[in-house]
Amino acid sequence: MDNLFYRKDKKPFDIRAMLKKLVKNKRAMLGLVIGIPLVLFLLFGNHGVVQRLRLQGQKAELQAKIQQAEAETKQLQAESKALDGDKKAIEKVAREKYGMAREGETVYKVRKKN
DSSP: OGGGTSOSSOOOOOHHHHHHHHHHOHHHHHHHHHHHHHHHHHHHSTTSHHHHHHHHHHHHHHHHHHHHHHHHHHHHHHHHHHHTTOHHHHHHHHHHHHOOOOTTOOOOOOOOOO
């Protein structure tokens, strides 16, 4: 009754026997000879999956840089429009950004403690 539910004698996994059967089976051998290089080419070739994933990552990085540059451009254009013809705004930017002063003025820079 015990023999109905399981096999007593387990055959060890024999790689040599499996390879001999594979070599004898011409269709399987042809499939492996064609299939393995094809899969490797599809994964690692010039237009393969790995290359595509790498390029998509680069594309995302470049798009983020483009968006950042466009935002900076918009900010600079808005700043430029604000400075158009407004002498007080121009003077403020000249003093704050470039440390300029009128004749006879002395500029003192206060350093912040860290």
